[in-house]
Amino acid sequence: MNPSAQRAAGTGTGRVRAAAADASVRIPAQPGAADAARDRAGGTGEPDGAARGEHTHGEPPVPRPRTLVQRSSVRGQILDALRTALVTGELRPGEVYSAPALGDRFGVSATPVREAMQQLALEGAVEVVPNRGFRVVERGDRELAELAEVRALIEVPVWLRLARTVPAERWARLRPLAEGTVRAASAGCPATYAEADRAFHRAVLALAGNEQLVKIAGDVHRRAQWPPAGAPAARGRADLIADAHEHTALLDALIAADPDAVRALVGQHFTGTP
Known part of the structure; x- marks a missing residue:
C-alpha cells in the first residue's frame, strides 16, 4: 500500500474508533423516559422515535419483556379499579375525569390511567373529551x-340448548360459582357481585365451546352492569340477592333435567318475566 493509501486507511480507522467510542459513552434512557415521551406526544400512548429506541439501519430493538410485563400489570390493575368505580357509581355518569388527577389518586403516572381509559372508551363506558380527559357515558333506562334485550337474544337460546345436551354432573360442577354469587350479593358490594355474576354466566356459556360467544356475551353483560345516570349503584342489595338466588334455582332445574322449569327460570332471569 502506498503512503497516501495508508494515511487514508488510518484516517478511516480512526473515524470508526471515534464513532465506536462515542457510542460507548452515550447515556442510556432513564426509567420513565418512555412515559414522559408519551405524555409530551399528547397522551396518544406512542412515544417519539428516540424514546421507542428505533434504529435507522434496520436493526430490531432489543426486547425488554420485564418492563412490558410490569407495565401491562399496572395498566390491568388500573383498568380493574376503574371498572369497579364505574359499577359502584364512584365515577359518576356525565362527569369528566383527567388522567393526571386519576393517576394521583391511584399513585401512578398518567400514562397507564390514560391507556385504561382508552380501553374503557372502546368498550363504550367513557368518551374522550379533547384537552380535558374522559367523560363517563350517561346511560338511561x-x-x-x-342491553338486557341483547343479552336475552344471545344467551337464552344457548341456555335452552345446553339444558338439552349437557349432563347433570357437568352442571353440578358450577355449584360453587352459583353459591359464590349468593355470597357476593349478601355482602352488598355491587362490584363484587358484578364479577361473581359474570364468572357464573361465563362458565355456563363456556359449555357451548364457542369462545367468540363467551367474549361477545361477556362484553354486553359488563356494559349492562354500569348504573344509569343519577343512580349511585346499579341495584340494591335485595335485588342482587334475588338475582343470585335465580342462579341457584336455575342450576337445580338444570341438574334435575326439568325443561319446563329451566325455560321459565331463564325467561325470568333475562327478561324479568316468568
Whole structure:
C-alpha cells in the first residue's frame, strides 16, 4: 500500500474508533423516559422515535419483556379499579375525569390511567373529551333495557340448548360459582357481585365451546352492569340477592333435567318475566 493509501486507511480507522467510542459513552434512557415521551406526544400512548429506541439501519430493538410485563400489570390493575368505580357509581355518569388527577389518586403516572381509559372508551363506558380527559357515558333506562334485550337474544337460546345436551354432573360442577354469587350479593358490594355474576354466566356459556360467544356475551353483560345516570349503584342489595338466588334455582332445574322449569327460570332471569 502506498503512503497516501495508508494515511487514508488510518484516517478511516480512526473515524470508526471515534464513532465506536462515542457510542460507548452515550447515556442510556432513564426509567420513565418512555412515559414522559408519551405524555409530551399528547397522551396518544406512542412515544417519539428516540424514546421507542428505533434504529435507522434496520436493526430490531432489543426486547425488554420485564418492563412490558410490569407495565401491562399496572395498566390491568388500573383498568380493574376503574371498572369497579364505574359499577359502584364512584365515577359518576356525565362527569369528566383527567388522567393526571386519576393517576394521583391511584399513585401512578398518567400514562397507564390514560391507556385504561382508552380501553374503557372502546368498550363504550367513557368518551374522550379533547384537552380535558374522559367523560363517563350517561346511560338511561332505555339503553339498559336494550342491553338486557341483547343479552336475552344471545344467551337464552344457548341456555335452552345446553339444558338439552349437557349432563347433570357437568352442571353440578358450577355449584360453587352459583353459591359464590349468593355470597357476593349478601355482602352488598355491587362490584363484587358484578364479577361473581359474570364468572357464573361465563362458565355456563363456556359449555357451548364457542369462545367468540363467551367474549361477545361477556362484553354486553359488563356494559349492562354500569348504573344509569343519577343512580349511585346499579341495584340494591335485595335485588342482587334475588338475582343470585335465580342462579341457584336455575342450576337445580338444570341438574334435575326439568325443561319446563329451566325455560321459565331463564325467561325470568333475562327478561324479568316468568
